[in-house]
Amino acid sequence: MSLQPLLSRLQPWARYSGFWLRLFLLLAVLYGLAPAPLQIELGPRQTVESLHPKVCVHTRLDLEVEEWKIQRTLSLVREMGASTIVEFFPWAYVEHQPGQYDWTNFDRTIRHVHNQGLSVIARMGLVPDWARPPVYEKVTTLQYLTSDHFDEFAAFVGAFVARYRADVTAVIIWNEPNINREWGDREVDPAAYTDLLRVSYQAAHAANPDIVVLGGALAPTLADDEASTSLNDLQYLELMYEAGAADYFDALAVHTYGMTYPPNAEPQPDKVNFRRVELLRDIMIRYGDEDKPVYITESGWNDHPYWVNAVRPSQRLTYTLEAFEMVEQWPWVQELCLWIFRQPLDSHNPRDAYYALVSSDFYLKPIYEALQAYARGWENPYEMP
Amino acid sequence: MTKLRRWVYHYRIAVLLHAILFAAVIAVWVWTRPGMPFGSQDVTWHRSQVNRDLYVGLDPEYPPFTQWTPDQIEGLEADLAREIGDRLGVKTTILIMGSDGFYDALLKGDVDMVISGLHVDPSQEEWVYYSEPYFDGGQILVSRPEEKYQEMKQLDGKTIAVEFASSGDTEARRWERRLHSLSIQRYILPAEAMQAVLDDEADAALVDTISARFFLKDQAGLVMADETVVSEGYVIAMRQASFKLCQEVERVLEDMKDDGTLEEMISRWL
Secondary structure, eight states, X not given: OOSHHHHHHHHHHHHHHHHHHHHHHHHHHHHHHSOOOOOOOOOSOOOOOOSOTTEEEEOOGGGOOOHHHHHHHHHHHHHHTOOEEEEEEEGGGTOSBTTBOOOHHHHHHHHHHHHTTOEEEEEEEOOOGGGSOOTTTXXXXXXXXXXXXXXXXXXXXXXXXXXXXXXXXXXEESSOTTSGGGGTXXXXXXXXXXXXXXXXXXXXXXXXXXXXXXXXXXXXXXXOSTTOSSOOHHHHHHHHHHTTGGGGOSEEEEEEEOTTSOTTSOOOTTOOOTTHHHHHHHXXXXXXXXXXXXXXXXXXXXXXXXXXXXXXHHHHHHHHHHHHHHHHTOTTEEEEEEEOSOOSOTTTSTTGGGTOSBOTTOOBOHHHHHXXXXXXXXXXXXXXX | OHHHHHHHHHHHHHHHHHHHHHHHHHHHHHHTSTTSTTSOOOHHHHHHHHHTEEEEEEOTXXXXXXXXXXXXXXXXXXXXXXXXXXXXXXXXXXXEOOGGGHHHHHHHTSOSEEEEEEOOOGGGTTTEEEOOOSEEOSEEEEEOGGGOOOSGGGGTTEEEEEXXXXXXXXXXXXXXXXXXXXXXXXXXXXXXHHHHHHTTSOSEEEEEHHHHHHHHHHOOSOEEOSSOSBOOEEEEEEETTOHHHHHHXXXXXXXXXXXXXXXXXXXXXX
């Protein structure tokens, strides 16, 4: 049998084989030129060196894409002398389908937290699509959670607490539920929040009896007029107690900002300042909760050039250090966590860029170095001019 | 010959068919572009034109850009919002909100645009359109007119005055590492840093543009560089779906820059 007919049929293909071979080689070379993914070496586990264990910062690693930035951020936190971070763990990022958790991103963050020897206060929130009304029915924000999905949220909290029991010491149930924006653009509802707290508390403690469940995390606000759909934090806390919240949190999470006042400014119900935390503490005492500690999970001063609630950078630095010294004298305060350590892009929130301790390109601001000196017992490198 | 003619005939037919197919693909692509007969429509622009309204989100906590007086919302950004409305032939309604809620309000359609010192945020660019900047609030060099400095690299061997622990201080420290020598003098307030230049204690001051403009308004003898050292462009945020509105706002901004209205507005407040 002759091969000639077969060869003649293959001839046109053979004519182009050089082209295909060259194309293949070119693609192979281009593939070889592509940068290899960054290799992240964890290295030996680190320990935090600090004389002041109440020094804590709120990070925003949930917004981070590249792993090396998570590692760099957390190593700077450790080097500063903060032993705890507050970090956001959005429900919507992990439970894309009901009951199916994808922990990949959270695992990545916790792996680095563990490696740096830090512990985590986890802020829980952000509702997945499937737990909100379909968009053709109602346009909602990611903070929109109705009571028929409280159990699913609680299940997520329980699963989270069980998975990260070695590194997560406390969980914050929701963020600033006393302002309508954080309550899904609806009128705030302390009784409904208490219900959410109850189911979450039960799920968290069932998963890990040692977990500290933080309730509240209320926004310091003076909103109390009838037109407002938000509620001031003092009133809201009282209504939480009235709704029976006392049995469903182990400690109160507090947001207390200095605004334009020095840290020692007297607390007053009609003023938002650092010592407003004392007014919240008074309410706790009034409801027999004096033994519960307070975790200040957001605090600080802002040095934006023209925001009405900002101070000058020199004031910010001085006030922040004074606030830490004050908190040392308050045994009922467990942590003082500064908002915000760093944001991935300073343009993300122009105002928050002036709360940050480190710029988005990891440049250490003077306040970082001053805090590091305080936490680690070094001499303050910044003498006031 | 006949064979060749047939080949030419078939070749022509093939070319014609390909051309028709190509034209059809192009036509489908063009007609389904946003704003075209079979493409998505800008419902915001349509509503704005029918109702003659425009909803703008502002945060009144940033004077002189936006501030809340007993009578009204005023400031550079409030003026800008109203001017855009006027030039589009619609009535501007200003909605007051906290800066934390801007993007939610935009997403939900509570407002058509936000004018409130926003910077381009790449993490929102999937759905948000950012206009060209209407103001640059970044760090700028201020110096004496006879020795005007435009760039940091001109300050090698010189003394720079900054506000202690400010963004200008941070930037000066970066340049301290890049230049052969740069001496940094720190002051508590930006005005003190600029005064130091007037008093010959420093060659230039690096301060935010807003502080610089305020100081220079009352104080002769100093000039600002033509451009900022670190740019902080303030932009208008709109939904990308409002593509027609975005185009119109860009056109209005361009016109305002060309006819001097924008600069006049900035000078009125800063």
